[in-house]
Amino acid sequence: MGDxxxxxxxxxxxxxxxxxxxxxxxxxxxEAVDRGAELxxxxxxxxxxxxxxxxxxxxEPIPGPTTxxxxxxxxxxxxxxxxxxxxxxxxxxxxxYNTSVLxxxxxxxxATYRKIHLFDVDxxxxxMSNESATILPGDRVVTAEVAGHTVxxxxxxxxxxxxxxxxxxxxxxxxxxxxxxxxxxTGKDHWHVLLRARAIENQCYVAAPAQIGPHDPGQHCYxxxxxxxxxxxxxxxxxxxxxxxxxxxxFAYLREVRRQLPSLANRxxxxxxxxxxxxx
Numbered sequence: 419m420g421d422x423x424x425x426x427x428x429x430x431x432x433x434x435x436x437x438x439x440x441x442x443x444x445x446x447x448x449e450a451v452d453r454g455a456e457l458x459x460x461x462x463x464x465x466x467x468x469x470x471x472x473x474x475x476x477x478e479p480i481p482g483p484t485t486x487x488x489x490x491x492x493x494x495x496x497x498x499x500x501x502x503x504x505x506x507x508x509x510x511x512x513x514x515y516n517t518s519v520l521x522x523x524x525x526x527x528x529a530t531y532r533k534i535h536l537f538d539v540d541x542x543x544x545x546m547s548n549e550s551a552t553i554l555p556g557d558r559v560v561t562a563e564v565a566g567h568t569v570x571x572x573x574x575x576x577x578x579x580x581x582x583x584x585x586x587x588x589x590x591x592x593x594x595x596x597x598x599x600x601x602x603x604t605g606k607d608h609w610h611v612l613l614r615a616r617a618i619e620n621q622c623y624v625a626a627p628a629q630i631g632p633h634d635p636g637q638h639c640y641x642x643x644x645x646x647x648x649x650x651x652x653x654x655x656x657x658x659x660x661x662x663x664x665x666x667x668x669f670a671y672l673r674e675v676r677r678q679l680p681s682l683a684n685r686x687x688x689x690x691x692x693x694x695x696x697x698x
Contacts, residue, residue: 421670423565425593426450426458427663428502429643429656431631432599434468436476440484443502444491446662451495453664457564458495459627460502461643462516462574462599467633473552477505477514480530489525496523498564502597502627503533503573513554518571518597520562528563531571532556535579544603549575561589567669570622574598577612577626580619581693587620587682592672596626605640610652618650621676623667630660648675 428446432439443460450458465484466476478484484504492499499521506517516533534556536549559582560571570586570593577583577596586594594616600609609626617624623645630641643656645665654665676682 420565421668423567423667423669424454424456425625425645425665425667426453426455427625427627427643427645427654427656428458428460429628429630429641429659429661429663430461430464431633431639431660432461432464432467432629433633434466434472434476436466436484439465439467440487442660444487446660447491447495447497447499450662450664451497453662455497455662455664457498457500459500459595459625460597461627461629462503462518462597463505463629464502464597465504467599467629469635470552473505473514474512477507479507480504480517480519481527482507485519485527488519489521489527492521492523493525498522498528500571500595500597500627506532508554510554512552514552515556516549516553516573517556518573518595520564520569520571529560529571531560531573532558533573533576534559534582535575537575541603545601547601559585559589561586561591564593567592570594572596574600577616578608580616583616583620587622591620591622592669593623593625593667594620596624597628598626599629600640602638602640605642609640609642610644613644614646614650614652617646617648619681621648621679621682622672623647628656630656630658648672
């Protein structure tokens with residue numbers, strides 16, 4: 419088990435052309451590998467980010483064409499690959515899952531995570547979203563092993579729900595992924611704060627590859643793909659364009675933070691029972 423891991427985040431401006439999106443992802447994965455990445459992470463809705471009426475035409479089973487392509491890239495480059503998220507077909511007509519997949523350097527599907535928290539908001543005059551109109555929520559907390567370390571899988575809006583991240587930390591997660599298509603309006607005020615908070619309170623690395631720029635229908639993503647370390651410091655952040663950012667994850671540093679400031683060990687779960695009974 420190594421104490422460091424080179425991590426590459428891919429920032430994209432995916433739209434409605436699936437083949438163009440995948441070609442861009444493939445090119446940027448290669449760029450990350452050229453810069454030494456051993457683990458590469460793609461953003462939410464990586465292969466299609468477009469209007470709802472095109473969901474059915476672009477949804478896929480898992481395994482399916484996109485995930486098989488990702489598996490092949492992982493094998494070709496001998497990397498771990500987080501395939502952001504894609505629209506996964508369900509057994510319910512007109513409904514899909516927003517699903518993240520993780521592959522080993524052998525192209526093995528290590529983990530599949532279906533987004534638990536769906537983005538249903540009405541920020542009048544700024545952002546309106548009803549993700550649940552076509553997306554079904556997942557119901558499993560998911561971890562996997564990467565190079566001898568436990569990682570956790572989440573997607574975008576999940577970052578507003580600290581309970582999920584605490585469960586991942588208690589399951590041993592040292593690195594948590596947050597592939598995202600965060601809106602420009604909320605991102606400018608909340609993106610950095612939320613990601614850094616999840617890193618600080620769980621004393622883990624948080625890696626958030628993101629979409630940037632406009633997409634149909636009339637939406638705009640914030641970008642700023644970043645990695646926050648267990649102290650909450652942003653150690654890598656993408657510029658305001660499509661591209662790649664690469665940094666080193668230092669697990670020895672994570673252990674040192676947890677030793678010096680043992681907040682996870684100082685938990686008092688015997689006093690928290692009321693949380694499970696809190697009204698919705």
